[in-house]
Amino acid sequence: MSNYLIYGDIGGTKTLLRIAVSDGDKTKSYYEQRYDSQAHADFNEILADFLVNAGMDKAKRYPASACFAIAGPIVAQQAKLTNLPWLMDATALSAEFSIPKVKLINDFEAVALGIEILSQDDLATLQCGVTNSPAMRVVLGAGTGMGVAWLHWQGDRYLPLPTEGGHIDFAPTTPLQMELLNHLTKKFGHVSIERVLSGWGLTNIFNFLQADATRFPGIAVMELTEDSGAIITRLAFEQKHPVALQALELFVEIYGAFAGNLALLGLCRGGVYIAGGIAPRIIDSLKKGSFMCAFRNKGRYTGMMSEIPVHVITNPQVGLLGAGLEAQRLIDTAI
Incomplete structure (x- = not known):
């Protein structure tokens, strides 16, 4: 069974988001887009635009999991970005975008995770x-x-x-x-x-x-x-x-x-x-x-x-790769 997973590397300068298709042991990139973080009022605005651009709504495809690496501390799955006036909440994102599992991790936690596949x-x-x-x-x-x-x-x-x-x-x-x-x-x-x-x-x-x-x-x-x-x-x-x-x-x-x-x-x-x-x-x-x-x-x-x-x-995408690994693990633990 194929699952869609979404993951991103979110910093004070740029936000990079990717959707991938997971089919057992294989994961293939489906769509990717980069955003200027400073040009948006909040992350929800970016994510909504990204999902539309990826055609997920038209194809009736919904991500099974999402993991976002964030430049800032995570407390109770909520994050206030260090260099942006954004507040992110995993539970709220899950509800608004109909994603069953959403996880927020620190950006350098994601970089650390990504090392194993470099x-x-x-x-x-x-x-x-x-x-x-x-x-x-x-x-x-x-x-x-x-x-x-x-x-x-x-x-x-x-x-x-x-x-x-x-x-x-x-x-x-x-x-x-x-x-x-x-x-x-x-x-x-x-x-x-x-x-x-x-x-x-x-x-x-x-x-x-x-x-x-x-x-x-x-x-x-x-x-x-x-x-x-x-x-x-x-x-x-x-x-x-x-x-x-x-x-x-x-x-x-x-x-x-x-x-x-x-x-x-x-x-x-x-x-x-x-x-x-x-x-x-x-x-x-x-x-x-x-x-x-x-x-x-x-x-x-x-x-x-x-x-x-x-x-x-x-590799400038090491944090994104680490977030992708964690998004895949969210799916794996649900099986």
Whole structure:
């Protein structure tokens, strides 16, 4: 018997939805559409449009399950998105759209789930390390925000543990990073790691560096606001802009140290997976060495850190794939 399942990756910038047809062990994509999240009042508006465009109403086809990965914490199957004024409720979505099973999961929980079906072509390895499977894993990634999820082995597969690790304190490790912390403390009060490791975090670093005119004499100050991460990476790679180059280098160092902290905290011998929209765009910078140097720089545990595999996920749909796996499991558990 064929079942239709719907799943999506919903973030502050974009929403990607897909319908697939499940027939036993095989699942085939049926229809997919991308939306600008900021252009819509709520998710229900997007989902209604998507189902009409997919022709589900005309064909009298109704999804048997749905799983939506959301950039924000899930409480009692309700979610208030971190970077959008949307409130999502699984029970309400099930009732309004006649979908028997609807589940909301954290976006990085979905990324973590998706890792198990990635191929080697979907990964860029920064450190091969020593394979220890099954063992604890962690996935983190800078994009609109900073996401973190753990993966622990239970039974016959990895289970994700969603977190709000992007909101823990930024811990500087060099004098320049301490100056950055002081600068951002004056502006924000509490400085989470997301204030530094995200698109707008890279913008904060850039603005901090150019605030001191003695650092780059003769370089005109640029007015960059909010998330200008894409502009800064272009300035660095295409124009070799000195402020952008140092901002990116500082960003990479902090990224490596934070990834190392998470790996040490979880004893993640199963691997560290760098996701998010920024990492694939700066892969050459991540490979230069400062990322892994900061990752391994953990004092007496430097040797152990060199044994942990570290990969960058280059498949931009890993979160969508993870949500699809969970939507399929919802169907399987109903049989």
